[in-house]
Amino acid sequence: MGKTATGKRELRQRQRQLLAELAAVGRLISETRLLAIAAGEVDPASLTDEELVAFLQAANCLYRGGEELIGDDAYDTIFLSELRRRQPEHPYLHQVEPESFPEMKTVELPERMLSTDKAYDFAAVMRWAKRIEKAAAEAGRDFSTLRFRATPKLDGYAAYDDGQTLYTRGDGRRGTDISRAFARGLQVASGGERGLGPGEIVVSRKYFHRHLAPFFDNSRNFQASLIREKELDKPAAEAMRLGKAVFFPFSLLPAWEGNWSELADGFAGIVAELRESLDYDIDGVVLEISDPVLRAHLGATRHHHRWQLAYKQNTATAEVEVLRVVPQTSRTGRVSPVAEVAPTRLSGAVIRRVTAHHYRMVRERGIGPGTLILLSRSGEVIPKIEAVIRPAVAELPGHCPSCGATLVFEADHLHCVNTMSCPAQISHAMAHFFKTLGNADGFGPAAIAKIHAGGILSVLAIYGLRQEDFIALGFGPKQSENMVAQLLRSRTEELPVWRFLAAFGIFRMGPGNCERLLAVYPLERLLTIDRDDIVAVPGFNEKSAEAIVSGLAAVAPLLRQMLALGFNLVADSPEGEAAAESAPQPAGVAGKLLVFTGTMRHGSREEMKLQAKALGARVGEAVSGKTDLLVCGEKVGAAKRKKAEELGVPILSEEEYLALIS
Ligand SMILES: [Zn+2]
Known part of the structure; x- marks a missing residue:
C-alpha cells in the first residue's frame, strides 16, 4: 500500500x-x-x-x-x-492458496505440493497427536514407539526442484518455471545437489539486515525479486553469489527425531533449539511422522497432509481494549502514540502498552479509549497491533506533552516544531549523544533530566561543567567528581569517528550511514559536502542525501565546537571493515570524478564503472575541468586524451588505474 x-x-x-x-x-x-x-x-x-x-x-x-x-x-x-x-x-x-506471477506461464508440477495445516498452541498439537494415535490403532501400529520428526519451518519462498527445473508451488498442482534463479547463481544450501524436491528459497537473516535491508522492504520482497523475469538487482546477484540466498531442500534441514512422549515432554526446548539452528527466517517447526504405512493411512485433504503439522510459535494474539493513547515526544520532535491496554498475558509476558506507530494510524483506524484491538506478539519481538476490531473515537493530542507547543501533522506523524526549547527534544538529544558515544558512564536519561532541569541545554555546556557545578545541580560530591572524570575520559579515550558523528542524531545518519560516508569522506569534508557527493556513494538516494546535507549543515557549528574540545577520534568502523579515512590507498578514487574511455581488458567498461562507484568515485562521460582522472583502455579516440592533456587532467592506463585501486 x-x-x-x-x-x-x-x-x-x-x-x-x-x-x-x-x-x-x-x-x-x-x-x-x-x-x-x-x-x-x-x-x-x-x-x-x-x-x-x-x-x-x-x-x-x-x-x-x-x-x-x-x-x-x-x-x-x-x-x-x-x-x-x-x-x-x-x-x-x-484448496492450496494460489500464488501469482501473472507474467509467467504455469507448468505442471512433478509432484503435488500441498500446504501444511497449522497449529498456534500446544493444545492443537495434542489434538493432532490424538488423531495420529487413533489412526495408529486402526492401522495396527504401536503409537508409543512411533517416530516423530521435527524440522525448522522456513519462512521463505516455497519451490520444487526436480533437478532440471525449479518450480514455484503455484496452486499445488501447477506452478511456474523459475529455473532462471539457478541460472542466475542460486545455490543449493549446505552444498547440496540439485533435484532434492520441495524446499524454500531463503536468505541469511544477518546478511539481509546488514546488506539488503537498504534495498528491500523485507526478505519476502527480496526472495520474490530473485525469480522475477525482470533483470536482477546487483545486491540480489551478490547475495546469491556469496551463497547467502539459497534454495534449501527440506530433506537437508536439521531435524529432531523421537517418540511422542519425548516430543511432548521436551516440546518447548526442541522448538527453541530448532529455531536457533539456522540463520534464516523461521516461524515455527514442522512436525511429521515417518512411518510410510501410517502416512498412507492418514492421507491428505485437498489442502494438507494429515500426517504433518506446522506449529507456529509465539504468534499469540489477544483481543484487548485500549485504555488511553499517550503521546511521547522524541528527540526529533516526532510525537508518537503509545496505546495503554488492560494488562494482558501474551506468550509469557504481561503486555501493558503497545505502539500505535503514528497518529495517522490512530486517526484513521479510530484508536482511543474503548477501541478493541487484536494484539500479537511473535517471537521475541515487541507486541504489535495486528488489527483494529472495533474502532472508537480517536484520541489525538493538540499540544506537545513536553512543552505545550501546538502539534502539526507532517506526513504520517504529529510533530512538535519547537525544536529549540522543547524539553523532551533537548534532553532526549543529549541522552542520545552520551548513549551513542558509549564512553561516559553516569549520563543516562535520569542524570540528563536532572542536568536539563538545571538549565543546561546542550552537550557542549555539559562538557563545560566543573565539579561544583554538578553539585549545584543536585549531584553528590563523589558522584560529581566522577562525572567530571567521565567527561574527561570520553574525550581522551579512543573513539571511532562514526560514533562521534552518529551521536549528533542527524536524520538518516545512524551508525551505518555514518560509517559508509566516513569511509569515503573525512569528517571535515563531510561538513561541506553536497548532495551529489553523497549520491555518488552506494546506498544513498537523492532524497536521503538532501536530508543529510541539511542535517549536517544544522549541526556543523555545534560539531565544530565539540571537535575543538579535542576528542580522540580514530577511524575505526563498527565492523572494522570500512576504509580508514587516514589510509589513502583503498579510498584512492573515493570522491573523485573519473572518466573511462576505450576498450578495457580486465572486464567491460560498464563493470569498471560500477566498481569505481562502489569505491565511492563518481563516473562521468565527458572530460571536463572537473574531471579528476581519465582512465584509458585500448583503441582510445584522440579527442578525449587531447582534451584531458589540455585541461591538465591526469591520464592513467588501465594497469595504472588497477594498481591505484588495488
Ligand atoms: Zn515539544
Whole structure:
C-alpha cells in the first residue's frame, strides 16, 4: 500500500499488476474497499461472503508476490478464521492458496505440493497427536514407539526442484518455471545437489539486515525479486553469489527425531533449539511422522497432509481494549502514540502498552479509549497491533506533552516544531549523544533530566561543567567528581569517528550511514559536502542525501565546537571493515570524478564503472575541468586524451588505474 503526494491511499503499481490477474477482485471488491479492509477500518463480520473471499484471494495473491498487504497472522487469525466460522466447508479453505506471477506461464508440477495445516498452541498439537494415535490403532501400529520428526519451518519462498527445473508451488498442482534463479547463481544450501524436491528459497537473516535491508522492504520482497523475469538487482546477484540466498531442500534441514512422549515432554526446548539452528527466517517447526504405512493411512485433504503439522510459535494474539493513547515526544520532535491496554498475558509476558506507530494510524483506524484491538506478539519481538476490531473515537493530542507547543501533522506523524526549547527534544538529544558515544558512564536519561532541569541545554555546556557545578545541580560530591572524570575520559579515550558523528542524531545518519560516508569522506569534508557527493556513494538516494546535507549543515557549528574540545577520534568502523579515512590507498578514487574511455581488458567498461562507484568515485562521460582522472583502455579516440592533456587532467592506463585501486 502506498500513498500519493496528496495523502490519498492507493495500491502500488506492482500490486495492481498482481491483482489484475485475479479478475474476481475487480468485480467483487474495489481497490478502495480492499484498502479499507486491510487498514482494519471495516469489521470483518460485516463483509459479505463474496467480499470476504475476494479479500482473502487478493491478500494472498499479494503476499505470494512479495507485496504483502496484511500480516500473515492477521490473514489467518482474522479473515481466514472468519470464513472458517461462517462456512467451514467453503472450497477456499480446502484448496492450496494460489500464488501469482501473472507474467509467467504455469507448468505442471512433478509432484503435488500441498500446504501444511497449522497449529498456534500446544493444545492443537495434542489434538493432532490424538488423531495420529487413533489412526495408529486402526492401522495396527504401536503409537508409543512411533517416530516423530521435527524440522525448522522456513519462512521463505516455497519451490520444487526436480533437478532440471525449479518450480514455484503455484496452486499445488501447477506452478511456474523459475529455473532462471539457478541460472542466475542460486545455490543449493549446505552444498547440496540439485533435484532434492520441495524446499524454500531463503536468505541469511544477518546478511539481509546488514546488506539488503537498504534495498528491500523485507526478505519476502527480496526472495520474490530473485525469480522475477525482470533483470536482477546487483545486491540480489551478490547475495546469491556469496551463497547467502539459497534454495534449501527440506530433506537437508536439521531435524529432531523421537517418540511422542519425548516430543511432548521436551516440546518447548526442541522448538527453541530448532529455531536457533539456522540463520534464516523461521516461524515455527514442522512436525511429521515417518512411518510410510501410517502416512498412507492418514492421507491428505485437498489442502494438507494429515500426517504433518506446522506449529507456529509465539504468534499469540489477544483481543484487548485500549485504555488511553499517550503521546511521547522524541528527540526529533516526532510525537508518537503509545496505546495503554488492560494488562494482558501474551506468550509469557504481561503486555501493558503497545505502539500505535503514528497518529495517522490512530486517526484513521479510530484508536482511543474503548477501541478493541487484536494484539500479537511473535517471537521475541515487541507486541504489535495486528488489527483494529472495533474502532472508537480517536484520541489525538493538540499540544506537545513536553512543552505545550501546538502539534502539526507532517506526513504520517504529529510533530512538535519547537525544536529549540522543547524539553523532551533537548534532553532526549543529549541522552542520545552520551548513549551513542558509549564512553561516559553516569549520563543516562535520569542524570540528563536532572542536568536539563538545571538549565543546561546542550552537550557542549555539559562538557563545560566543573565539579561544583554538578553539585549545584543536585549531584553528590563523589558522584560529581566522577562525572567530571567521565567527561574527561570520553574525550581522551579512543573513539571511532562514526560514533562521534552518529551521536549528533542527524536524520538518516545512524551508525551505518555514518560509517559508509566516513569511509569515503573525512569528517571535515563531510561538513561541506553536497548532495551529489553523497549520491555518488552506494546506498544513498537523492532524497536521503538532501536530508543529510541539511542535517549536517544544522549541526556543523555545534560539531565544530565539540571537535575543538579535542576528542580522540580514530577511524575505526563498527565492523572494522570500512576504509580508514587516514589510509589513502583503498579510498584512492573515493570522491573523485573519473572518466573511462576505450576498450578495457580486465572486464567491460560498464563493470569498471560500477566498481569505481562502489569505491565511492563518481563516473562521468565527458572530460571536463572537473574531471579528476581519465582512465584509458585500448583503441582510445584522440579527442578525449587531447582534451584531458589540455585541461591538465591526469591520464592513467588501465594497469595504472588497477594498481591505484588495488
Ligand atoms: Zn515539544
